[in-house]
Amino acid sequence: MIPVCPLADLPTGESVRIDTAPPIAVFHADGQLYAIDDTCTHQDASLSDGWLEGCLVECPLHAASFDLRTGAATCLPARRAVRTHPVTVDNGMIYVHHAAEEGNAA
């Protein structure tokens, strides 16, 4: 379980990158929190820098798009999904549960 930041510091539409290995991006989209691997599966852009639209994030380098709910790549040039990670809020604090740690890596 990795503490991210207070929920109050991540308003809707914002994202934050945490320096795990590999790094994870946490998004606050439309009242819902999501965490995915931060590195685009196409090349090496950081998805936390991407453009958030609904449940989709667009990569800032070549505009591949990923579904935050499933991690699936929804448009080229990315073809592989990013891993998703469970997120919880406890006492106003956001936590990411690293998928590999929990033993449920996709």
Next chain:
Amino acid sequence: MKSVAVIGASLAGLYAARALRSQGFDGRLVIVGDECHGPYDRPPLSKDFLTGATADQGQLALADAEEIAELDAEWLLGTRATGLDTGGRTVLLDGGRSLTTDGLVIATGATPRLLPGPAPAGAHTLRTLDDAQALRAELASGPVRVVVIGGGFIGAEVASSCAALGHDVTVVEAAPLPLVPQLGDTMAGICSALHADHGVTLLTGAGVARLHSGGTENRVTGVELADGRLLPAEVVVIGIGVRPHTAWLADSGLPLDDGVLCDAGCATPLPAVVAVGDVARVNGTRAEHWTNATEQAAVAARNLLAGSTVATHRSLPYFWSDQYGVRIQFAGRRLPTDTPRLVEGSPDDRSFLACYERDGRTTAVLALNRPRPFMRLRRELARATQPAGT
């Protein structure tokens, strides 16, 4: 339309094939490419592939086996198109074969400009996977002196990769400053300063007279400049721009002028012949960028299937470059008279965002290591310059 041939099996050709299929074309699709490799991505060749960070050639593939199967195309790889008959329907292939189709997509890209005369061993250009492998192999055998001729984006990326590998690198640029046509004086100056940050020598206003070579292998030994200076080198990389691959179309009746001339929908004056990517001069402009090739492919496919220009390509130009750990991104259409204004960050930190302005309007945006605000501005700019309804 029962059959389409795509000539050029790289980025624009593959994206055109994809677009044809996704737009409902279910006829015979033939893809001809003179390289023996399936479609692969070129941008990493001067970056991670050269440094070895992307060691595996499979990582460069633009399509996986599953997608290749889904495309249901006939691939003629290692096959060069040598001509196109005036009717525009029969493509002549090397080895005396030919291919007759209803529709044709020209996606033959561009090839590096060369210095006059034969190139000695140790002198390289960088366009193809084979080029990159040859250069990488030479750089692998310990530190050498590398002279990069040309300070444009490819030259700068090669210099950066060679420096990262521990080589002694000099960049020779004929103009007073590299990258001025793309970025203008001020911003070109800032980007060119990255070389010195990393111990790479940049010689500007320096024309190349000739390469020196010798020994039994006739290997390059140095670069002689127009002013008589001699730069000793074991490896030379020539990055002085490209010219579009149009020689095979010389007798086709297609209008050629630094590219295949097409309308804003990538359509040539010949019926059912479209051109895309680096080889295409679309509505007066030829671009040599990744995103342009992918976007044009979708537009061209649509017009090819429609039989006339029903869609045009006018999205905002965009390119990126990675040098010395700095990601450079640029979007927009700037004129030499537009003035750059710093919006955030600082050139000293090699991390900033700048807008080019004309009469108080933003025409283009440039970022060094500022992907997020760049993306916001790029989108705003795209919206502002897009005519309503498209």
